Amino acid sequence: xxxxxxxxxxxxxxxxxxxxxxxxxxxxSAELREIPVHVVHEDGRPVADAxxxxxxxxxxxxEVRTVADGRSVLQVxxxxxxxxxxxxKPGMGVDYHHFREGNGEAHGADTWLxxxxxxxxxxxxSGVREATVKVVDEDTNEPLAESxxxxxxxxxxxxxxxFNISGLAEFARTTDERGIAVFDVLPADNGATIPLLIRSAxxxxxxxxxxxxxxxxxxxxxxxxRKVRVSGRVFAADGSPTAGASVLAAGDGYxxxxxxxxxxxxxxxxxxxxxxxxxxxxxVAERDDAVxxxxxxxxxxxxxxxxxxxxxxxxxxxxxQVTLAPDNVPVANFELKLRQRPAxxxxxxxxxxxxxxPSESRDYIQPLLERATRTDEAGxxxxxxxxxxxxxxxxxxxxxxRFTITDEPEYEVNLVARDGGEFTEP
Numbered sequence: 534x535x536x537x538x539x540x541x542x543x544x545x546x547x548x549x550x551x552x553x554x555x556x557x558x559x560x561x562s563a564e565l566r567e568i569p570v571h572v573v574h575e576d577g578r579p580v581a582d583a584x585x586x587x588x589x590x591x592x593x594x595x596e597v598r599t600v601a602d603g604r605s606v607l608q609v610x611x612x613x614x615x616x617x618x619x620x621x622k623p624g625m626g627v628d629y630h631h632f633r634e635g636n637g638e639a640h641g642a643d644t645w646l647x648x649x650x651x652x653x654x655x656x657x658x659s660g661v662r663e664a665t666v667k668v669v670d671e672d673t674n675e676p677l678a679e680s681x682x683x684x685x686x687x688x689x690x691x692x693x694x695x696f697n698i699s700g701l702a703e704f705a706r707t708t709d710e711r712g713i714a715v716f717d718v719l720p721a722d723n724g725a726t727i728p729l730l731i732r733s734a735x736x737x738x739x740x741x742x743x744x745x746x747x748x749x750x751x752x753x754x755x756x757x758x759r760k761v762r763v764s765g766r767v768f769a770a771d772g773s774p775t776a777g778a779s780v781l782a783a784g785d786g787y788x789x790x791x792x793x794x795x796x797x798x799x800x801x802x803x804x805x806x807x808x809x810x811x812x813x814x815x816x817v818a819e820r821d822d823a824v825x826x827x828x829x830x831x832x833x834x835x836x837x838x839x840x841x842x843x844x845x846x847x848x849x850x851x852x853x854q855v856t857l858a859p860d861n862v863p864v865a866n867f868e869l870k871l872r873q874r875p876a877x878x879x880x881x882x883x884x885x886x887x888x889x890x891p892s893e894s895r896d897y898i899q900p901l902l903e904r905a906t907r908t909d910e911a912g913x914x915x916x917x918x919x920x921x922x923x924x925x926x927x928x929x930x931x932x933x934x935r936f937t938i939t940d941e942p943e944y945e946v947n948l949v950a951r952d953g954g955e956f957t958e959p
Contacts, residue, residue, distance in 0.1 A: 535667040535858075537854045538603045542629060542834065542910075542942055548676060551620075552641070553716045555608065555622070555717075557615045557660050558563065559725060560848060563610045564610065564611045564612070564773055565609065565610060565611060566577070566608070566609060566610075566611045567606050567607070567608055567652075568587070568606065568607040568609065568618070568651070568652045568653075569604065569605075569607075569652040569653035569654070570585045570597070570604065570606070570607055570618070570620065570652065570653060570654045570655075570656070571599075571603055571604050571627075571654070571655045571656070571749055572585060572599050572600070572603045572620045572622075572655075572656045572658065572754070573603055573655070573656070573657055573659065574603075574625065574658055574943060575657055575659040575660065578603075579599075579601065579602045579603025579753060580599060580622055580625060580658055580907075581600060581602075581604045581802065582598055582599060582601070582622065583599045583602060583620050583621065583622040583625070583656075583658070584596060584597075584598055584613040584620065584621050584622065584703060585597050585598070585599060585605060585607060585618070585619070585620045585656070586607075586618070586619055586620075586701070586703075587609055587615055587616075587617070587618040587619075587779065588615075588616045588617045588618075588619075588700075588701075588948065589609070589610075589613040589614060589615055589616055590614040590615075590616050593897055594694075594700075594701070595607060595608065595923055596855075597610050597627065597886045599620075599754055604653075604851050607646060608727050610785075614632075614634070614648065615632040615646075615648060616631070616632060616731050617630070617631050617632070617696055617896055618630050618632070618646075618654055618660065619656075619696065619698075619908065620656035620717070621658075621703060621704075621718055623717045623718045623720070624717055624957075625658040625661065625718075626658040626659050626660050626661045626719075627658070627659075627687060627718060627719070627721045628656035628657050628658055628659070628720075628722065629656075629687070629692060629696045630644070630645070630646055630654060630687070630688065630692070631644075631645045631646070631693060631694055631869075632645060632646050632648055632650070633645045633646065633648060633691065634648075638862065643693070644691060644692060645693055645694075645929075649682045649907070650848075656719075658874070659722050660720060660721040660722070661717060661718055661719055661720060662718070662719055662720070662721040662723070662744075662747075662751075663715070663716065663717050663723055663747040663751060664715075664716045664719065664738065664742070664744045664746075664751050664753065665713050665715050665751065665752045665753070666682050666706075666708075666713070666714045666716070666729065666731075666742070666752070666753045666754075666755060667708075667711070667713050667714075667752060667753070667754045667839055668680040668682065668708050668712045668713075668714070668755045668757060669712055669737065669755070669756055669757070670730060670756065670757060670759060671756040671758050672759070673949045674712065675712075676708070676711050676712025676713070677705060677712050677733045677736060677815070678707060678708055678709060678710045678711075678712060679733075679734065679759075679767060680707065680708040680710065680712070680714070680731060680733040680734075680736075680908060681705055681706075681707055681731070681732045681733075682705065682706050682707070682708065682714040682726050682729055682730075682731050682734065683699050683704065683705045683706075683729065683730040683731075683732075684699070684704050684705075684716070684728075684729060684730075684744070685697070685698070685699050685727065685728040685729060685730055686699065686700055686727070686728070687720065687723055687727060688699060688723060688725045689722060689723060689724060690724045691954075696791070699730055699887050700852070704718065709827075711899045711909070712889055716744065717802060719744060719746065720746070720766075720815075721746055722746075723746045726743040726744065726745045726746075726951055727743055727744040727745075727746070728741050728742070728743045729742045729743060729744065729753070729755070729823075730742075731755055731757065731779045732758055735759060736757035736758060736759050736760060737757060737758055737760055737761050737809040738755065738757055738758075738789065739757075739758050739788035739789055739790075739809075739811075740788065740789050740792070741789055758809070758810060758834065759810075760807040760808055760809060760810065761807070761809075761832050761833070761834065761835065761836065761837055761838070762805060762806070762807055762814075762837040762838075762839075763782070763805070763806045763807075763808050763814075763830075763832060763837070763838045763839075763841065764803065764804065764805040764806070764837075764838070764839050764840075764841065764910045765803070765804060765839070765840060765841025765842055765843065766798070766801070766802045766803050766841075766843075767780065767798045767802050767818040767825070767841055767842075767843045767844075768802060768842065768843070768844045768845065769823070769844075769845050770812075770844070770845060770846050770847070771825070772896070773802075773846060774800075774801050774803075775798060775802050775803025775818075775820060775823075776798055776800045776801070776802060776803075777797060777798060777820060778797065778798045778802070778818045778819065778820040778843075778845065779795055779796075779797060779817060779818065779819050779820065780793065780795060780796050780797070780798065780806065780817070780818045780843065781793075781795045781817050781818075781819070782794050782806055782808060782814055782815070782816045783814065783815050783900040783901055783902045784808060784809055784813060784814040784815075784832065784886055784900050784901065784903075785811030785812055785813055785898050785899055785900045786809070786811050786812035786813065786877075786957065787811070787888060787889075787890050787892065787894040787896055787897065787898070788811065791868065791900070792808055792809035792812055793903070794806055794807070794808060798818075803884065804818075808832055809832075810832055810833060810834035810835070810836075811832070811833060811834050811888050812831075812832055812876075812888070812900070812905060813829065813830075813831055813840065813879045813898050813900055814829065814830050814831075814832055814900055815827050815828070815829055815831075815873070815875050815876070815886065815900040815902050816828045816829075816830070816841070816843065817843070817873070817902055817919065818843040818845060819845075819848070819917070819919070820845060821917075822843065822847060822848050822850075822917050823845035823846060823847055823848060824846070824848035824917060824918055824919030825843040825844055825845050825919055826843075826844075826845070826846075826876065826919055826920050826921070827845060827873065827875060827876040827902070827919070827920075827921050828841065828876070829875050829876055831847070831882070831886055831887070831888060831901075833888075848917040848918055848919055848921070849917070849918050849919070849920075849938050849940070849942065849943060849944055850915065850916075850917060850943040850944070850948065851871070851917070851918050851923075851938070851943070851944050852913065852914065852916075852943065852945055852946075853868060853913070853914060853945050853946040853947045853948065854855060854908075854911065854912045854913045854914075854947050854948075855869070855908050855913075855927060855928060855931070855947075855948045855949075855950065856912055856947070856948070856949055856950070857949075857951075858949050858950065858951050861949075862897045863908070863910070863911050863912030863913075864906055864908060864912045864928055864950060865909065865910045865911070865912055865913075866907050866908060866909075866910075867878060867907060867908045867927070867928050868905055868906070868907050869905065869906055869907070869908065869925060869926065869927055869948075870903055870905050870925070870926040871900065871903065871905070871906075871916050871918070871924075871925055871926075872901045872902065872903050872922065872924055872925075872926065873902040873903075873904075873918070873921050873922070873923050874899065874901065874922040874923070874924075875899065876921065878899070879898040879899060880898075901930060902917075918938055919938070920938055920940065921933070921937070921938055922936075922937045922938075923936055923937070923938065924933070924936075925946060925948065927948040927950065928948070928950045929949040931949060931950040931951075932948070932949075934948065
């Protein structure tokens with residue numbers, strides 16, 4: 534039930550944290566349930582003004598603050614499937630409890646709470662390990678102010694699982710003019726290192742940095758790599774510049790993670806992207822029902838790429854239906870991901886074109902352009918796509934359809950899921 538976020542979600546997640554201040558402030562249902570909570574220090578003293586929140590499976594979050602006796606009452610929609618309830622206070626620490634997916638087995642985590650638990654939920658704040666993260670440019674060592682640093686997940690002993698805090702703005706910090714972010718809430722008794730997600734305007738992370746609550750040093754220095762500029766123009770089928778087209782870029786390299794970004798063309802059809810260097814990229818342009826072919830390029834550190842051209846042509850209507858076997862029941866409101874493979878696979882490049890690989894990594898390099906949509910009430914979905922090789926990631930234990938689009942006006946793909954199966958992803 535509690536999962537680490539996919540790397541593909543990191544950019545979108547950090548954008549939400551920066552622009553919206555987190556997940557709080559979601560609308561609540563008219564029919565609420567109350568969950569009493571009680572927050573105490575490790576010696577049993579009540580903790581006033583602690584923040585207590587609950588995160589639901591659909592990523593809504595609700596929060597209260599404790600009063601002088603360390604107590605309060607959470608109010609959540611009665612029909613909301615609960616995921617994690619937590620308490621925190623700067624200088625005092627964090628505690629959390631997970632909920633079971635239903636009121637049945639706890640999947641080996643005897644400490645997890647049933648969905649209908651009436652409370653009170655008790656939290657023990659057992660102190661913090663203060664730490665600082667300094668974010669700098671890899672080459673110049675210059676500090677990078679206004680970088681967002683987000684702890685990814687906590688793992689406290691006896692909780693039966695990790696707690697993904699990357700979507701909670703309370704735990705994020707922004708670096709000052711010295712490039713420093715100070716953390717005063719991470720628990721001293723965390724059972725593992727705490728990996729960090731870092732976003733900076735013109736730099737990217739090429740390795741994982743983490744805070745170790747048990748390390749001798751209390752400062753982590755994160756060296757970020759400057760992005761590289763990629764630019765070009767998008768043209769219509771008649772050769773005229775296309776304004777307002779979306780240009781999507783997806784890269785992959787030998788370092789940690791992969792990179793995705795997008796931009797719009799101006800009135801002159803020009804676009805400009807800042808991308809992670811030392812990656813192999815797929816680029817595609819689209820506007821309305823017109824889509825370009827995939828363009829693949831290698832982007833190297835410190836070497837801007839200019840003069841790219843993407844030409845639009847009428848796209849193919851890719852459509853289908855998702856149903857649940859054996860009765861062909863439509864699967865409504867389910868997110869489907871469409872992934873497009875490169876026009877030229879990285880392994881097909883000559884040695885002189887390939888990326889530097891000083892660690893002799895055996896990672897398989899494959900940038901994947903990704904689009905997403907949700908099925909309607911009848912389980913139907915639709916994309917407009919250009920020529921290329923694709924696969925669909927769908928629900929439960931549905932087979933993963935793989936197919937190639939050429940120039941056909943439309944192409945149909947149907948997915949059949951089996952009840953009780955697992956989400957399938959190649």
